[in-house]
Amino acid sequence: MNCPYKIGVGPRNYAKLQWRIFHTLGPYCRGVLLYARETMSNQNPFKPVMLHDVDRKGYEPLAEYRARGGYKALEKVLTRVAPDDVTEIVKQSGLRGRGGAGFPAGVKWSFLPKGYQGPRYLVCNADEGEPGTCKDRPIMEKHPHLLLEGMAITCYAIKAKVAYIYVRGEYYTAIEVLEKAIDEAYKAGLLGKGILGKEFDLDIYVHPGAGAYICGEETALLDSLEGKRGYPRLKPPFPAVEGLYRRPTIINNVETLASIPSIIEKGPEWFRSLGREKSSGFKIYPVSGHVKRPGNYEVPMKTTLRQLIYDHAGGIRNDRKLKAIIPGGISTQVLTPDSLDAIADFEGIAEAGSLLGSAGIIVMDETVCMVWVAMKLSRFYHHESCGQCTPCREGTAWIRKIMERMERGQGRPEEIDLLLDLCHKINARSICPLGDGATPCIISTIQHFRHEYEQHISMGRCPFRSTEAH
Amino acid sequence: MPDAATTQKTSNVTLTIDGRSLTVPEGTMIIEAAKSIGIYIPHYCYHPALSIAGSCRLCLVEIKGMPKLQIACSIPVKEGMEVFTNTEEVKDARIGMMEFLLANHPLDCPVCDRGGECMLQRFSVDYGIAHTRFMDQKRRFRKPQFDPLIDIERNRCILCTRCVRFCDEIAGEHVMGVFNRGEQNYIGTYGDGPVSNIFSGNVIDLCPVGTLTSKPFRFQARVWELHQLQTTCPYCASGCPVTCWTRDGKVCRTTPPIRKDKGKYVLDEDTTEFICNQGRFGLDIGHHAERLRHPIIRNNGPDAPVTWDEAIQAAAQGLRRIRNEHGPQAVAFLASPSATCEELYLFQRLARSVIGTNNIDWRGHLASPDIAAAFSLAMSTANGMLDDLSEIECVLVLNCDLLHEAPVTALKLREAARKANIELLLLGHHIDSWLATHAKAYLQCLPDQEHALIYALDQAIAKAEPEPTSADVDTIRELSGAGKETVESLITSLRSAGSGVIVYGVSEIWSHLASTVVDDLVALRNTLGPQWALLPVNPERNASGAFATGCQSDRLPGSGCDNQKTWEKLESLWGKVPLVRAAGLSAPDILEQASLGEIKGLVVLGSDALLRHPKPERVNQALKTLEHLVVIDVFPSSTTEQAHVVLPGALFTEKDGTYIDAEGRLARLCKGDDPPEDARDNWQILGELAKALGTEFPYQRLDDVFAELMNLLHPPCPFTLEELAPEGPGAECPIRCITKPSDRFHVLAGKYHALASSFRPTCHVRFAELPTAHAEEKIPPTVESGPGLILTWAPILQGRDHWGGRSPTMAPLRPSPYIEIHPSNAKELAVQTGDAVELRMGELRLLLRAIVCAGPAPGTVHVASNLVDLPLGDYLTRLPRVQLKKVEGKQT
Structure with missing residues (x-):
C-alpha cells in the first residue's frame, strides 16, 4: 500500500497536499502522510539517528541494521548492565516522552510497583493519530529494528516478558514491516526465549488499531488492546500500577523507544548535550503546510521554529507571508510569527504560549482563513x-x-x-x-x-x- | 454495600470537607464520605452498587493541592485531605455540566414519566441556567424496538451508563451497551433485543432521567399524585420490601422500598436494593376481572350470589353436621403458604380449638407423606440467614435454582461472591448456572446420588488430617465426575471457612430421597461446626410463617417449649377448651383419606398450593368425594369450582398482616385498598366462621391476633403490628423490624437453639406413627434404566401460578417452555441455545427451546415444571429418561 505523498512534494502534488492537510483533518486522515526526499538540510550538522537513510527503498533488514551496529546496545545491557541501572541511565539522559505529554521516560518506568511478582507489560503506542504528525511512521517503516531494539532494552529494564505494539490501523506498511522484522528477530534469537543466550525472554505482538483517534490516549489504547470499546480510563490508578489486563504496564511512544538504543550506546551525557537542560536529545519535527519542503526533520532540540521553517523546510511557499503556526499537532495553541524565534523544545514553546505536543508543526500562510x-x-x-x-x-x-x-x-x-x-x-x-x-x-x-x-x-x-x- | 470492600480495613482517615472534620474508613470515596456528614454532591453516573464510571463529571470538587477539579466519586479519601464542594469554581463546573447535558435534552418534561423524580430536574433547580445559549438543532434518535416492559427514549439520555453497568455487573448479562461514537453515542441492546434478565426492571429506577421508563406505567399518572404503600412482595421467600405506588387503591407501579426525605417519600435513584421483575410488574392483579367478588353456595344448581350471612351459615352448618355425625377427625383444613401469619394462626385455631382436629396442613402441593416429613425436618432444622453476608465466609448451595426461586437472594449471594466477600460453592444435580459464574467450585451428580455425595463430603471433612485423603477424593470424584483440583478446593473451602450457610432448595430434593438428603445435610452441618447453618428455601412466600404459626399437622404455634407445656398454654389462651391431642394428617394424607371417604369435610384457605400438586387428577378425585368443601380464595380455580361454599377473600394489597421469609424475617403487609365488592378480609371471614360454629374469637382488631401469635413465639417480637407499619416507630426501616444481626428478631423455630449441639427439633410435636397409605410409593427410588437423558424438574417463579400468572403485564416476560441441557450433552446432540428440540417421553412429544448451560448435571436435562405440560406426577418414585432430538430449521 503506497501513500501518494510518499515521494516528496513536487508542484503537481502541492494542491493535493493542501487538501490533505486542511480538508481531511477529519474522518480518515489523522496525520499528514508524507516524507520529504530531503529530510536533511545542509544546515543540520546533526547526524540523524532515527531518520538515517530514510529515503531508502523498503525497510532496513536485520543484517543491514546489525552491520551498522544494530542490537549492540541490547547486547551491552544484557551482558553488563543491571535492569535498574538501565532505568537510571535513561533517567540521567533526561529523555522525555515523545508522544505529546513529555513525561520523563525513566521516571515513568520507576513508577512500577516494586517487588510485584505477576506479569507486567510494555505497550508501544504507535497509534500516531495527531493531525500534522507523521514522525513515528518512517521509524516503523524504515527502521523497525531500531524500535524493536529499544523495546527489548525497555522490557529488560522493566522486567517485562511480553510487549505489544499498538499500530494505527491505517499504517498498513508499518504493520507489514514490523511483522517481517519481528520474524527476522525471532529467527536471529533476538526475540523469544533466551535472547542472545542470556536469561531474558521477550515476545512482541503487533496489534492494529481500528481507526479511532481516542485510542492514541494511553488508557483508551489499553481498553482497545483488551478488545473493549476504546474508552479512556479514570486515573488513578495509573497504568504503571494497573494497566493492561489490570497488570502494571508501561506505555511509551515509538520515538521514545527508538531513542533508547542510541542513549545506551553513546551515553546519557551525549544525549543531554544535544538539547537544553530540561529538554535533552534530538527529535523528529514533522513540518507540513505552506512550506517549500514539507517533511520530517530530525534535529537536536535546541533548534528554533525559524530554523525549522525557514532553513530546513525552505521557507513559506511562493514567498508569501507567514500567518500562523501550530507548533505541536492540532491540540496545541496556534502561534503567530512573533514566536518564530522560540526554541522548539518543551520549555521554549510553552514560553511562547503553546505546547510542543507531538511536535507536528503546521505552517499557514496569509491566504488561510x-x-x-x-x-x-x-x-x-x-x-x-x-x-x-x-x-x-x-x-x-x-x-x-x-x-x-x-x-x-x-x-x-x-x-x-x-x-x-x-x-x-x-x-x-x-x-x-x-x-x-x-x-x-x-x-x-x-x-x-x-x-x-x-x-x-x-x-x-x-x-x-x-x-x-x- | 458501598463500603463492603472498605469495612474490612480497620484504619480510618481524617479529612475535612467544607471545613468540617470527619473520620471515615480508608478507601471511602469522597462522595460517600461527604454523604455521611450530610453533604450531598450531585451526580448522575455514580451509583453505590455499581462500578465507577466517572463520566458525568457533575461531582467535581476542589481538593487542596490539586491543580484541577477532581471527581468525588473516584477519589478515595486521604489523611489530611481538604475538600471543598461549594466553591465558585465547583459551582461554575456544575453549571457548565448542566448546560452541556441540557443542550440537547428535549423540553418534554410535561409528557415525561420521570417528571417529578428526575435528577435532571432536581439539579436544574440548583445549577441550571434559565435561558438556553444553544441555538442549533437538537440531536434526535430513532426510537428502536427495545423491551416489552421498558420504554426507551434516547433523546433524553445523558449516557450515565448506569443501565449498562447494572446489566453487566449485577444482572450478569451483557445485553446492553453504548453504541456509536461521540455525540452520537446511544444506549441500546445488542441486536435490538429485549433486556432479557429477571432484574431488568431495575434499570428503570436506576435511570436518572426519563430515558428508560416503565411501559405499564406509561402515561398512567404523575408520580406526585400517587400514594405510597410500604409493603412486602408476596411472591417468593426472598421477602423483599417493596413500595406500591397506588391511585384510588389501584397499584400503578412497584419499586424497591422508598425512604422519607424531607418529609416526602421520594424514589431514591441510589438505592442498592433491587427487586425482580415478578415483584415489580406482577403486583397489579388487584382489579383483575376474574376476581371472586361474591360468596357462592353450590347446591347442585346454578351459582347464585348469596349474602355473607347465608354463605357463612351454610359453610358452618356443613362442617358442624360432619363433626357431629363423623367426629372432628372427618374434617380437615388445608392452608396456602401464601396466606399471612395471622390468617394461618386463626385457621389452625379454627381447626384445633373450634372443630377439634389436628388435620391441618399447608403442604397441599406435596404428593407423598415422605416428602412432607422431609419438609418438616428441613424447616425445623433451619437456622441460616444471609442478611449480613459480611459475617459469613462460605455459602454452599445445594440443588437450588435460586435465580428462579428466590431471585433477590440469588442476587445478594452473587454480589457477595463477585466482590469476594464469600466463597460460593455449588452442589447437586441441578445447580444455578447464573451463580456458577462466580462460584469457587461446583460439583454435579446424578439425582439419585446426592445423599451419597453429601455423605462422602461429610466423611472427607470429618477426618482429622489437614489434607483430604485420596480415597475420599476418589469417592467424590466417582460420584461427581469432577476433577481432583475442584474436589480438593471444595473440601478445603468448606474446612477452612469459619462460618457458613448451606442453602438448599426443598422443591428440588427428589421425592423419597428427601429425608435422607436433609438428614445428611444436618449431619454435614454438624461436622462443619457450630458456625454453620442450614437454610432451606421454599418457593412459597410464607412457608416459614405456616410452619411457625403451627399450620401443620405435626406442629403447634410457637417454638422453644416442650409438648405438654405448649398444649397447656394453648388451652389457656384459647378459652380453656381442652384440645384434641390425637394425631393429625399431613396434606398428602388428607387428600388420600378424602378420596377414601374418611375425610368428609374440607376447608381450604387459598387454593394455590393444591393447584401445584403434581397429580391434579388425584386432587380432583379427593375433592369430588368430599361431602362439604369450603374454599376461601381470591381467584376462581379448579378447587373453587368443586366447592360447596366459596368465600371471596382479600388479595395482598387489600389486607394487613405479616409474612415470614425463608431467613426468618418478619415483614409487614399493608393494606392499600378494599377488597372488591362483597369480598372480605380473610381474618374476618375466619372469625365469622368460628362464630357461626359456636366459638367467638376474642379479637377486636388484627393487632390482637398478631400480639397473641407473637407471644407464643420465642423470642417474642418487640413490636406491635401497628408499630411495624411505615408511620410507626420503625419508620426508618418500615418493613424489616430490626437490622442489627445481634438483636434481630427470629421467628423460625430452632433459630436460637440451632447452635446448640443437637439439631433435632426440640418442639417437634411427635404423634403416633401414621397409617401407611401410599404403599405403592414406598418402593426404593430409582432412575429409569435404558438410553436417554434423565429428566429433572422444579417450579420457577415466573411460571403459571394462581396469582402471579394472571398479571397481564407479566405475560410477555414469561419464558417460553425451555429445557436446560448440559454443554457435553448438547454437543452430542449438536444443539445450541435457542434451538428447538423435540422431547420424547413414551408416547409424548413436546417442542421446547434449548438452553445450553452448566445447570443440569451431565446426563440430565432440566425443565421448569410449571411451564410445561408433562405428566410429571407419574414419576414420583422414579425419574424418567427422555430422548431429545434437534428440530432443524426452527428457532424458538
Missing part, C-alpha cells in the same frame, strides 16, 4: 470524541455547530464569547486530554485573530472565500 481552520479542527474533535464524558461529548458537538455557522457567516456577535466560555467549561474537566486538546485551537484563534471572526459575522460570509487556498 483562521475561522475556517478552527471550524475544520472543531469538526475533527467532534468526530473523534469518544462520547464517554459529558463536557467533551456535548461541548465538542456544540462548538462544531457554532463554528460551522460562524464560517458561513451566520454567527452571532455574542457567540465569540460563548465559544470561549464553552472552551473554559470543557478544559480540565474531562476524563482524558482529548477535551483539553479540543479547545486550544478555538481559544488561540480567537485570541490572535478575533477580527476575522468579527469580519465573518459582519460580512455574513467568509472573507477569504475567493482566495487560492480554498
Whole structure:
C-alpha cells in the first residue's frame, strides 16, 4: 500500500497536499502522510539517528541494521548492565516522552510497583493519530529494528516478558514491516526465549488499531488492546500500577523507544548535550503546510521554529507571508510569527504560549482563513470524541455547530464569547486530554485573530472565500 | 454495600470537607464520605452498587493541592485531605455540566414519566441556567424496538451508563451497551433485543432521567399524585420490601422500598436494593376481572350470589353436621403458604380449638407423606440467614435454582461472591448456572446420588488430617465426575471457612430421597461446626410463617417449649377448651383419606398450593368425594369450582398482616385498598366462621391476633403490628423490624437453639406413627434404566401460578417452555441455545427451546415444571429418561 505523498512534494502534488492537510483533518486522515526526499538540510550538522537513510527503498533488514551496529546496545545491557541501572541511565539522559505529554521516560518506568511478582507489560503506542504528525511512521517503516531494539532494552529494564505494539490501523506498511522484522528477530534469537543466550525472554505482538483517534490516549489504547470499546480510563490508578489486563504496564511512544538504543550506546551525557537542560536529545519535527519542503526533520532540540521553517523546510511557499503556526499537532495553541524565534523544545514553546505536543508543526500562510481552520479542527474533535464524558461529548458537538455557522457567516456577535466560555467549561474537566486538546485551537484563534471572526459575522460570509487556498 | 470492600480495613482517615472534620474508613470515596456528614454532591453516573464510571463529571470538587477539579466519586479519601464542594469554581463546573447535558435534552418534561423524580430536574433547580445559549438543532434518535416492559427514549439520555453497568455487573448479562461514537453515542441492546434478565426492571429506577421508563406505567399518572404503600412482595421467600405506588387503591407501579426525605417519600435513584421483575410488574392483579367478588353456595344448581350471612351459615352448618355425625377427625383444613401469619394462626385455631382436629396442613402441593416429613425436618432444622453476608465466609448451595426461586437472594449471594466477600460453592444435580459464574467450585451428580455425595463430603471433612485423603477424593470424584483440583478446593473451602450457610432448595430434593438428603445435610452441618447453618428455601412466600404459626399437622404455634407445656398454654389462651391431642394428617394424607371417604369435610384457605400438586387428577378425585368443601380464595380455580361454599377473600394489597421469609424475617403487609365488592378480609371471614360454629374469637382488631401469635413465639417480637407499619416507630426501616444481626428478631423455630449441639427439633410435636397409605410409593427410588437423558424438574417463579400468572403485564416476560441441557450433552446432540428440540417421553412429544448451560448435571436435562405440560406426577418414585432430538430449521 503506497501513500501518494510518499515521494516528496513536487508542484503537481502541492494542491493535493493542501487538501490533505486542511480538508481531511477529519474522518480518515489523522496525520499528514508524507516524507520529504530531503529530510536533511545542509544546515543540520546533526547526524540523524532515527531518520538515517530514510529515503531508502523498503525497510532496513536485520543484517543491514546489525552491520551498522544494530542490537549492540541490547547486547551491552544484557551482558553488563543491571535492569535498574538501565532505568537510571535513561533517567540521567533526561529523555522525555515523545508522544505529546513529555513525561520523563525513566521516571515513568520507576513508577512500577516494586517487588510485584505477576506479569507486567510494555505497550508501544504507535497509534500516531495527531493531525500534522507523521514522525513515528518512517521509524516503523524504515527502521523497525531500531524500535524493536529499544523495546527489548525497555522490557529488560522493566522486567517485562511480553510487549505489544499498538499500530494505527491505517499504517498498513508499518504493520507489514514490523511483522517481517519481528520474524527476522525471532529467527536471529533476538526475540523469544533466551535472547542472545542470556536469561531474558521477550515476545512482541503487533496489534492494529481500528481507526479511532481516542485510542492514541494511553488508557483508551489499553481498553482497545483488551478488545473493549476504546474508552479512556479514570486515573488513578495509573497504568504503571494497573494497566493492561489490570497488570502494571508501561506505555511509551515509538520515538521514545527508538531513542533508547542510541542513549545506551553513546551515553546519557551525549544525549543531554544535544538539547537544553530540561529538554535533552534530538527529535523528529514533522513540518507540513505552506512550506517549500514539507517533511520530517530530525534535529537536536535546541533548534528554533525559524530554523525549522525557514532553513530546513525552505521557507513559506511562493514567498508569501507567514500567518500562523501550530507548533505541536492540532491540540496545541496556534502561534503567530512573533514566536518564530522560540526554541522548539518543551520549555521554549510553552514560553511562547503553546505546547510542543507531538511536535507536528503546521505552517499557514496569509491566504488561510483562521475561522475556517478552527471550524475544520472543531469538526475533527467532534468526530473523534469518544462520547464517554459529558463536557467533551456535548461541548465538542456544540462548538462544531457554532463554528460551522460562524464560517458561513451566520454567527452571532455574542457567540465569540460563548465559544470561549464553552472552551473554559470543557478544559480540565474531562476524563482524558482529548477535551483539553479540543479547545486550544478555538481559544488561540480567537485570541490572535478575533477580527476575522468579527469580519465573518459582519460580512455574513467568509472573507477569504475567493482566495487560492480554498 | 458501598463500603463492603472498605469495612474490612480497620484504619480510618481524617479529612475535612467544607471545613468540617470527619473520620471515615480508608478507601471511602469522597462522595460517600461527604454523604455521611450530610453533604450531598450531585451526580448522575455514580451509583453505590455499581462500578465507577466517572463520566458525568457533575461531582467535581476542589481538593487542596490539586491543580484541577477532581471527581468525588473516584477519589478515595486521604489523611489530611481538604475538600471543598461549594466553591465558585465547583459551582461554575456544575453549571457548565448542566448546560452541556441540557443542550440537547428535549423540553418534554410535561409528557415525561420521570417528571417529578428526575435528577435532571432536581439539579436544574440548583445549577441550571434559565435561558438556553444553544441555538442549533437538537440531536434526535430513532426510537428502536427495545423491551416489552421498558420504554426507551434516547433523546433524553445523558449516557450515565448506569443501565449498562447494572446489566453487566449485577444482572450478569451483557445485553446492553453504548453504541456509536461521540455525540452520537446511544444506549441500546445488542441486536435490538429485549433486556432479557429477571432484574431488568431495575434499570428503570436506576435511570436518572426519563430515558428508560416503565411501559405499564406509561402515561398512567404523575408520580406526585400517587400514594405510597410500604409493603412486602408476596411472591417468593426472598421477602423483599417493596413500595406500591397506588391511585384510588389501584397499584400503578412497584419499586424497591422508598425512604422519607424531607418529609416526602421520594424514589431514591441510589438505592442498592433491587427487586425482580415478578415483584415489580406482577403486583397489579388487584382489579383483575376474574376476581371472586361474591360468596357462592353450590347446591347442585346454578351459582347464585348469596349474602355473607347465608354463605357463612351454610359453610358452618356443613362442617358442624360432619363433626357431629363423623367426629372432628372427618374434617380437615388445608392452608396456602401464601396466606399471612395471622390468617394461618386463626385457621389452625379454627381447626384445633373450634372443630377439634389436628388435620391441618399447608403442604397441599406435596404428593407423598415422605416428602412432607422431609419438609418438616428441613424447616425445623433451619437456622441460616444471609442478611449480613459480611459475617459469613462460605455459602454452599445445594440443588437450588435460586435465580428462579428466590431471585433477590440469588442476587445478594452473587454480589457477595463477585466482590469476594464469600466463597460460593455449588452442589447437586441441578445447580444455578447464573451463580456458577462466580462460584469457587461446583460439583454435579446424578439425582439419585446426592445423599451419597453429601455423605462422602461429610466423611472427607470429618477426618482429622489437614489434607483430604485420596480415597475420599476418589469417592467424590466417582460420584461427581469432577476433577481432583475442584474436589480438593471444595473440601478445603468448606474446612477452612469459619462460618457458613448451606442453602438448599426443598422443591428440588427428589421425592423419597428427601429425608435422607436433609438428614445428611444436618449431619454435614454438624461436622462443619457450630458456625454453620442450614437454610432451606421454599418457593412459597410464607412457608416459614405456616410452619411457625403451627399450620401443620405435626406442629403447634410457637417454638422453644416442650409438648405438654405448649398444649397447656394453648388451652389457656384459647378459652380453656381442652384440645384434641390425637394425631393429625399431613396434606398428602388428607387428600388420600378424602378420596377414601374418611375425610368428609374440607376447608381450604387459598387454593394455590393444591393447584401445584403434581397429580391434579388425584386432587380432583379427593375433592369430588368430599361431602362439604369450603374454599376461601381470591381467584376462581379448579378447587373453587368443586366447592360447596366459596368465600371471596382479600388479595395482598387489600389486607394487613405479616409474612415470614425463608431467613426468618418478619415483614409487614399493608393494606392499600378494599377488597372488591362483597369480598372480605380473610381474618374476618375466619372469625365469622368460628362464630357461626359456636366459638367467638376474642379479637377486636388484627393487632390482637398478631400480639397473641407473637407471644407464643420465642423470642417474642418487640413490636406491635401497628408499630411495624411505615408511620410507626420503625419508620426508618418500615418493613424489616430490626437490622442489627445481634438483636434481630427470629421467628423460625430452632433459630436460637440451632447452635446448640443437637439439631433435632426440640418442639417437634411427635404423634403416633401414621397409617401407611401410599404403599405403592414406598418402593426404593430409582432412575429409569435404558438410553436417554434423565429428566429433572422444579417450579420457577415466573411460571403459571394462581396469582402471579394472571398479571397481564407479566405475560410477555414469561419464558417460553425451555429445557436446560448440559454443554457435553448438547454437543452430542449438536444443539445450541435457542434451538428447538423435540422431547420424547413414551408416547409424548413436546417442542421446547434449548438452553445450553452448566445447570443440569451431565446426563440430565432440566425443565421448569410449571411451564410445561408433562405428566410429571407419574414419576414420583422414579425419574424418567427422555430422548431429545434437534428440530432443524426452527428457532424458538
